[in-house]
Amino acid sequence: MTSNEKILFVVNLIPEGNVFTYGKVADLAGLPGRSRMVSKALKQAPRSMLIPWHRVINSQGKISIPKDTKGYREQIELLRIEGIEINNGRIKLADYEWRPDIATLVMDIPF
DNA sequence: ATCGTGACTGGGA
DNA sequence: CTCCCAGCCACGA
Numbered sequence: 001m002t003s004n005e006k007i008l009f010v011v012n013l014i015p016e017g018n019v020f021t022y023g024k025v026a027d028l029a030g031l032p033g034r035s036r037m038v039s040k041a042l043k044q045a046p047r048s049m050l051i052p053w054h055r056v057i058n059s060q061g062k063i064s065i066p067k068d069t070k071g072y073r074e075q076i077e078l079l080r081i082e083g084i085e086i087n088n089g090r091i092k093l094a095d096y097e098w099r100p101d102i103a104t105l106v107m108d109i110p111f
Numbered sequence: 112a113t114c115g116t117g118a119c120t121g122g123g124a
Numbered sequence: 125c126t127c128c129c130a131g132c133c134a135c136g137a
Contacts, residue, residue: 003134022119034133039118056118064118071118114137124128 003031006111007041013105014055017082019096021059030111039064054078061093 001009006029013028014020020028022035031037042053054075058064065071067089079086084096 026119031133033120035119036117036133037119040134043118053118058118059120066118069118075118116135117133119132121131122129124126 001111003029003034003037004041004044006030007038008045008049008051010109011038011042011051011053011056013102013109014052015099015102015105016052016055017084017096018099018102019055019057019079019084019091019093021093021097022056022064023059024097025056028106028109055082057091057093061091063089063091 007025010025010029011020022038025038026032026035029038038056042051042056045051045053063072063075063086065075072089076086076089079091084091
């Protein structure tokens with residue numbers, strides 16, 4: 001499994017209504033210190049793969065996609081649809097980054 | 112090998 | 125809280 005595949009695999013585990021940071025995804029994918037690889041992988045992932053890319057935000061709890069772009073607006077819309085409160089591109093990480101049941105999902109990562 | 116470029120991050124001003 | 129920046133890593137020119 002390539003690094004890129006591991007990253008997308010992990011992002012696919014993020015439950016609806018929750019968010020992970022780029023760093024968190026990188027760690028769970030066994031690629032510590034490579035958060036930038038996560039952003040690149042998501043940017044390149046074909047829409048047809050239906051990856052929940054919008055559930056990945058930066059460590060500051062903010063949308064990393066540059067403002068005034070189609071992607072920025074789309075990410076906010078998708079997150080709101082899932083019930084995630086977001087103000088001025090900012091999300092309260094503590095409220096959505098982790099839930100008890102996510103720990104179980106993490107245990108099943110095959111790498 | 113060197114340089115520039117990010118949907119990054121932690122720390123300092 | 126916001127801005128800036130050095131450090132970081134993979135990649136392509």
